[in-house]
Amino acid sequence: MNNHKRAIAADDFTKLEVVSAPQFIPDGEAYTFVTTAINDKKEYESNLFLHHLAEEKPVKWTFGHDKNSNISFSPDGEKLVFQSNRSGLPQLWMLNASGGEAKQITTFKNGAFNPHWSPDGRFIIFSASLDSDDEITSQKELSKEEKLELEAEKQKQPLVVTTLKYKSDAQGFHDEKKTQVILYDVAGEDFTQLTKGNAHHYFQDISPDGKQLLFTANLNEDADYELINDIFILDTSTKEFKKVNKTDGAYYSAAFSPSGNKIVSIGHEYEYAGATLNELYIFDLKTEERHCLSAEWDLQIGDLLAGDMRLGASNTEPVWSEDEAKIFFIATEHGATGLYQVDLESNLEVLYKENNHVFGFTYNKTKDAFILGISSPTLPGDFYYLERETKLKKLTNTNAAFLGEVHLEEPEELEVTAADGWKIQGWLLKPYGFKEGKKYPFVFEIHGGPHVSYGQTFFHEMQLLAAKGYVVLYTNPRGSDGYGQEFVDACRSDYGGSDYTDLMSAVDHALENYSFIDEDRLGVTGGSYGGFMTNWIVSHTNRFKAAVTQRSISNWLSFYGVSDIGYFFTKWELGHNLLEDPKKLWEFSPLKYAENVETPLLILHGERDFRCPIEQGEQLFIALKHLRKEVEFVRFPGANHELSRSGNPNMRIARLDQICRWFETYL
DSSP, X not given: OOOOSBXXXXXXXXXXXXXXXEEEOTTSSEEEEEEEEEOTTSOEEEEEEEEETTSSSOEEOOOSSSBEEEEEEOTTSSEEXXXXXXXXXXXXXXXXXXXXXXXXXXXXXXXXXXXXXXXXXXXXXXXXXXXXXXXXXXOOOOOHHHHHHHHHHHHTSOOOOOSSOOEXXXXXXXXXXXXXXXXXXXXXXXXXXXXXXXXXXXXXXXOTTSSEEEEEEOOSTTGGGOOOBXXXXXXXXXXXXXXXXXXXXXXXXXXXXXXXXXEEEEEXXXXXXXXXXXXXXXXXXXXXXXEXXXXXXXXXXXXXXXXXXXXXXXXXXXXXXXXXXXXXXXXXETTEEEEEEEETTOXXXXXXXOSSEEEEEEEETTTTEEXXXXXXXXXXXXXXXXXXXXXXXXXXXXXXXXXXXXXXXXXXXXXXXXXTSOXXXXXXXXXXXXXXXXXXXXXXXXXXXXXXXXXXXXXXXXXXXXXXXXXXXXXXXXXXXXXXXXXXXXXXXXXXXXXXXXXXXXXXXXXXXXXXXXXXXXXXXXXXXXHHHHHHHXXXXXXXXXXXXXXXXXXXXXXXHXXXXXXXXXXXXXXXXXXXXXXXXXXXXXXXXXXXXXSOEEEEEETTOSSSOTHHHHXXXXXXXHTTOSEEEEXXXXXXXXHHHHSOHHHHHHHHHHHHHHHHHHO
């Protein structure tokens, strides 16, 4: 292969701009979006852009090293509100669409976020984290010195834990603050708290007449023991509310129809625990009946593609058409995502789906047009304009200079026949500078979840390994999303069973069909569930000459009590929890088989990982080291479960360097 572009490097992700959150302005003549980048100080920063469709290039609206996001235009398009941490914490700022200086409108002690305009433009609805006795009319953000003093004092006090859900990987240890919905009067410049109580209230939408809003919450007495999320409708004048759904489940992404008579929502009732496909529901507010539009589809609604470069949130939620006859949404299917449309009789139509990743969209009712955010294995992300019966039109050329300089390998899609005849989808990357007749080492990547999916999106880590001279294989074994309910449910209570043989069948397939793979130089790596499976693989076969396990699970017995999800996840995925069948959990634990490990193993783990806590890596390391196995343990200070995706950039580079070092040493 004659390649004039250079190979991608471990730190190249710091040179990329990641686009997200496309949003039409009201008249449909332009749209806004967010770019996230890593600056010279190796810190994340996000800025807002405006792109008129009649013009070639977007215009940058915010500057500096802050994090700006969550832009929302007033209905008349004259003003906009956005979220920025330029004062220290995320607060809300208002700006005239014609330009000028932004005006800060919140100074809440714990920040303010997620702003939305009322349909008449008189109010802004947003969320804030509040203590039960907080007075919102006198909220003041603490100075930097005050924050440091408060944190220092906090470190002197013991943490008293009384709840089951006392920590999470995203937030660390929880406090008594709860997310509440606040109303801001734009003219009067005052605030009204719409929700209160000892529960998180998550704003969803406001009705077309502005008199009601939707929020989701669990207001049950046993909320600490439940994972349900109900939809409530609230009267903005009386603050009275009532529950919309009649059956328990996990409901989210709720939105009023244009008439205000119906609500669309994504959700499910945990029929298959954490492997349950999302459904698309319609709630009729007049008849109080619920209708499931997706009952016959066997389709995963939402974006479930795994990647390591999707910084910034984008809308994937259902959106109504102007005539209330159709709903638009994103779904995941066979390693890709697309834009779909459904009418109220459940007739499903694909509006756009190719071999790529639609990571977000915005719809303008006036133009009856969409802007799609799209990524692919060789494209970090750009925006495209889509009208019915017309071809997709590219709007941006983000990272054009980088893409002109750096080689990105296009994956070859493959289909593997598993031991029992099931079909497994996968992809293979050839190494940089590939030459016919030469043998190359091989790295097998295994995704986490397990109920997510690899697919047609940009993945820096995969490209890096190919750039380092490895054949890279990644697949979606049973348990992955995008192949129907039976497939995604098939690994539950069978970890290390058919999912393991699916993976081994994929390796066999690669060796049989690609003669350039050196079967004596095979490596394997994965994180979270992929880390568990890496541990399982090296304790059940010696075919791999090197392995890197990341943020993994090694002992399900302790995982039950130390993970933020352990108390329910073990039951969901293995069929038992610690109190029901500890023997069974031990049989599922790679640690039990530590004596079998002969593959040199590198253990990577974040010290603030509350999803798969670092004690999982510690136990495995001590067991293997005690047995005098070839093992190393690398700890990442301050890193949580998201290290590879949104962690400290220096730590992300170090992690990639460690992976490459290990494979270079042993392969």
